Amino acid sequence: MSRIVKVLSHGLEIRAEDGDRLSDRLQAAGIPISVYCSKRGLCGKCFVEVVGGSLPPAGKKEAAWIEQKNLGENFRLACQFDIAGDLEVNVPAAFTVQPVPVLPEIPRSVVAPDPAVRMYELELPRPEIASPASLFDLVAEGLGLEGLKIPGGLLKDLPAAVEKGRSRVTVAVHLDKEIIAVEPGSALDRNFGLAVDVGTTTLVMDLLDLDSGRTLDTEAALNGQVRLGADVISRITYAYGNPAKAAELRRLVLGTLNDMIGRLLDRKKIDRDSVHEVVISGNTAMSHLLLGVPVDTLATAPYHAVFSRAPVIPASEAGLVVNAHSPVYFSPNIKSFVGGDIASGLLASRLAANDGHFLLIDLGTNGELVLKAGSELITTSTAAGPAFEGMNISCGMPALPGAVFRARDNGSVDVWTVGGGEATGICGTGLIDIAAIALARGDIAPNGAVRTGDKKIRVTDTLSLSQDDVRQLQLACAAVKSGVRIMLGRNGLTASDLGGIYIAGAFGSYLNIPNSMSLGLLPSIDANKLVFIGNSSLAGTRLLLQSKGEREKVEALVRGIRYLSLASDPEFQDQFINALDFGPWT
Amino acid sequence: MSKEDMLARMAQAIIDGRKEDAQALALEAVAGGLDLLEVIEKGYVPGLQKVGELWEKGEYFLPELISSAECMKAAMSVLQPELKKAHLEAPVRGRVVIGTIEGDIHDIGKNLVASMMQAHGFDVQDLGADVKLERFIETAEETGADFICLSSLLTTTMLNQKKFMELLKSRNLAGRFKVLVGGAPVTQRWASEIGADGYAENAPAAVRLALELMGK
Numbered sequence: 001m002s003r004i005v006k007v008l009s010h011g012l013e014i015r016a017e018d019g020d021r022l023s024d025r026l027q028a029a030g031i032p033i034s035v036y037c038s039k040r041g042l043c044g045k046c047f048v049e050v051v052g053g054s055l056p057p058a059g060k061k062e063a064a065w066i067e068q069k070n071l072g073e074n075f076r077l078a079c080q081f082d083i084a085g086d087l088e089v090n091v092p093a094a095f096t097v098q099p100v101p102v103l104p105e106i107p108r109s110v111v112a113p114d115p116a117v118r119m120y121e122l123e124l125p126r127p128e129i130a131s132p133a134s135l136f137d138l139v140a141e142g143l144g145l146e147g148l149k150i151p152g153g154l155l156k157d158l159p160a161a162v163e164k165g166r167s168r169v170t171v172a173v174h175l176d177k178e179i180i181a182v183e184p185g186s187a188l189d190r191n192f193g194l195a196v197d198v199g200t201t202t203l204v205m206d207l208l209d210l211d212s213g214r215t216l217d218t219e220a221a222l223n224g225q226v227r228l229g230a231d232v233i234s235r236i237t238y239a240y241g242n243p244a245k246a247a248e249l250r251r252l253v254l255g256t257l258n259d260m261i262g263r264l265l266d267r268k269k270i271d272r273d274s275v276h277e278v279v280i281s282g283n284t285a286m287s288h289l290l291l292g293v294p295v296d297t298l299a300t301a302p303y304h305a306v307f308s309r310a311p312v313i314p315a316s317e318a319g320l321v322v323n324a325h326s327p328v329y330f331s332p333n334i335k336s337f338v339g340g341d342i343a344s345g346l347l348a349s350r351l352a353a354n355d356g357h358f359l360l361i362d363l364g365t366n367g368e369l370v371l372k373a374g375s376e377l378i379t380t381s382t383a384a385g386p387a388f389e390g391m392n393i394s395c396g397m398p399a400l401p402g403a404v405f406r407a408r409d410n411g412s413v414d415v416w417t418v419g420g421g422e423a424t425g426i427c428g429t430g431l432i433d434i435a436a437i438a439l440a441r442g443d444i445a446p447n448g449a450v451r452t453g454d455k456k457i458r459v460t461d462t463l464s465l466s467q468d469d470v471r472q473l474q475l476a477c478a479a480v481k482s483g484v485r486i487m488l489g490r491n492g493l494t495a496s497d498l499g500g501i502y503i504a505g506a507f508g509s510y511l512n513i514p515n516s517m518s519l520g521l522l523p524s525i526d527a528n529k530l531v532f533i534g535n536s537s538l539a540g541t542r543l544l545l546q547s548k549g550e551r552e553k554v555e556a557l558v559r560g561i562r563y564l565s566l567a568s569d570p571e572f573q574d575q576f577i578n579a580l581d582f583g584p585w586t
Numbered sequence: 587m588s589k590e591d592m593l594a595r596m597a598q599a600i601i602d603g604r605k606e607d608a609q610a611l612a613l614e615a616v617a618g619g620l621d622l623l624e625v626i627e628k629g630y631v632p633g634l635q636k637v638g639e640l641w642e643k644g645e646y647f648l649p650e651l652i653s654s655a656e657c658m659k660a661a662m663s664v665l666q667p668e669l670k671k672a673h674l675e676a677p678v679r680g681r682v683v684i685g686t687i688e689g690d691i692h693d694i695g696k697n698l699v700a701s702m703m704q705a706h707g708f709d710v711q712d713l714g715a716d717v718k719l720e721r722f723i724e725t726a727e728e729t730g731a732d733f734i735c736l737s738s739l740l741t742t743t744m745l746n747q748k749k750f751m752e753l754l755k756s757r758n759l760a761g762r763f764k765v766l767v768g769g770a771p772v773t774q775r776w777a778s779e780i781g782a783d784g785y786a787e788n789a790p791a792a793v794r795l796a797l798e799l800m801g802k
Contacts, residue, residue, distance in 0.1 A: 455644065572694075576694060577648055
């Protein structure tokens with residue numbers, strides 16, 4: 001039987017059937033209830049308050065948690081609750097997953113709006129019987145654009161729009177060459193676009209008003225592909241030689257993106273058809289997977305990509321649920337392991353416009369480096385492995401709620417967690433802090449050997465680092481350090497020649513500078529020269545959406561950049577081995 | 587300095603990674619007319635064994651391994667020519683052909699294994715990175731290798747280890763060489779699945795395994 005669940009805390013009414021699991025209905029409605037244990041009733045993290053409707057007796061575990069967590073008698077686990085009647089519930093914020101933290105960004109790079117898609121309002125003359133012009137010819141004439149094109153599918157909608165608008169229509173035109181949408185009447189105020197950063201872990205999407213260039217809202221979510229592998233190599237491996245699995249990865253990321261689009265547009269009460277352009281930045285593997293292009297060649301030497309500049313394709317072909325004919329532009333990839341995300345970040349950082357020598361570091365599974373040496377741009381990627389993402393660390397986790405992201409030695413070690421709750425793991429920045437503290441205390445020797453009695457580095461009562469965890473961190477730091485050293489050395493520079501280092505990516509501004517320097521992850525330079533630029537990829541993506549001139553810029557940057565291969569550098573091994581010991585740069 | 591003192595200092599030079607000392611002690615041994623085979627066996631090799639132990643305990647990491655291998659190399663560069671003059675040979679523990687497999691260019695791990703095996707007295711043919719499957723077999727046949735060691739750092743290139751085992755079989759060479767596999771994504775389970783003779787997680791483990799398989 002059909003039932004109604006009123007979620008008072010969220011102002012929602014949800015339809016449900018008898019026997020539906022409450023947690024499923026809440027999730028389907030977009031309420032991010034916590035289900036860490038995959039709805040097995042084991043974690044006690046999805047309590048809801050039942051304020052109306054029948055209340056089943058609490059299970060044994062539920063009762064224990066209710067007492068322990070000091071909850072009211074009317075709290076129940078949503079994942080153990082079978083709907084059997086109309087309900088009224090509250091979902092406390094404490095039992096929902098905090099939204100994925102959105103990284104801070106560089107002070108917004110400003111650009112005068114000059115979008116690729118523009119809207120024009122037209123009053124069409126009545127066709128004359130003596131010489132009846134076609135509707136499309138009238139539109140083209142009205143726009144004064146020669147050689148104007150229109151997708152076949154859109155022609156079908158043209159007569160209805162003209163009729164409904166009583167000869168007044170608004171058309172959206174891409175690069176003054178192709179009509180991509182027709183709206184009845186006046187719709188000049190409805191020209192929207194999406195700037196999307198497709199990260200291996202996190203997807204972030206900005207909704208922009210294309211005419212003003214203003215960002216209206218932002219949405220972030222975990223990439224749906226995460227459950228098939230944490231880092232980019234594991235995704236490539238999953239898809240390797242298997243088109244069905246590659247297609248599955250494409251479906252998963254599109255699923256997340258389309259959910260995000262839905263939430264964003266619902267919130268802003270904007271029609272899908274009014275989204276007239278999408279710009280996407282992602283690493284090379286992500287853009288390949290998203291376009292359904294095989295990633296097999298990225299998996300084995302010489303690791304080449306299928307494309308660097310993706311064609312502009314309509315949203316329907318890309319699989320994005322917005323206006324079907326809206327163009328989708330991909331930020332160009334630089335090389336196999338330096339993708340469009342770095343190109344966008346480079347654009348947003350305005351690195352190339354600085355005087356002097358600058359370094360941009362994006363830390364993740366692959367550490368991407370861009371060096372501006374004089375007037376030249378050089379890039380490389382260094383295989384840091386997933387330690388910075390908390391992946392091959394025994395108690396590691398991404399920077400999600402519960403992760404220790406910062407620690408300080410106050411006599412005892414104080415820790416801070418994302419979301420402020422109980423510590424359930426440690427993420428990259430927390431790992432760096434804990435290791436630096438242990439190094440300073442002598443609990444870790446400079447060569448990484450753990451010196452404590454039980455061979456463990458305590459983080460909290462329940463969390464600790466093992467010898468192997470410290471080794472993983474050494475490998476990750478050494479990959480970055482040796483990469484930077486070779487990059488500088490090959491261009492006749494040392495760290496002290498740098499005018500600044502920009503740090504982008506997963507660490508946000510939580511990376512502790514002195515700790516990073518004491519481990520040797522970053523060179524010891526004036527701390528004022530270190531600038532956190534957060535999600536510079538998204539910032540660049542937004543620029544690309546705001547102004548078509550920025551696309552020419554990014555394409556010129558990508559054409560002019562030189563790639564340095566660390567793997568084939570004869571010095572790499574020695575530099576890498578030498579970089580394994582912890583300690584400041586000398 | 588007594589012989590015992592000298593042997594102990596040789597071991598210590600390897601443990602501490604003091605290359606100049608390891609070499610100077612070798613020169614001293616030659617000048618003093620010591621039994622050079624004994625110098626290797628009871629001086630330097632125990633040092634290497636101790637390095638292996640310290641690695642196991644987590645005390646030592648890759649830089650110390652590399653240093654010890656370099657010390658050994660420096661000492662042997664003095665001892666080898668002298669042995670040759672006396673028509674003697676340092677015992678060869680086994681013959682090894684090693685390389686990073688086709689499709690993969692990551693070679694630091696492989697280089698470490700090669701250095702450590704060499705330091706321990708194996709005769710090592712290092713074919714480098716991105717090595718064609720055929721080439722492993724050709725070289726192994728030419729050199730009469732006991733071992734073929736295959737390294738893969740990517741899950742995708744790991745599949746070539748399996749192809750290699752199939753190639754050996756198709757050439758009726760299965761069992762002729764002992765195949766050892768390693769690399770970040772490789773596991774004992776994988777080694778067993780593809781019918782390799784052994785798996786080692788790291789360089790010291792590879793040495794131990796090879797010595798075991800040689801019955802030494």
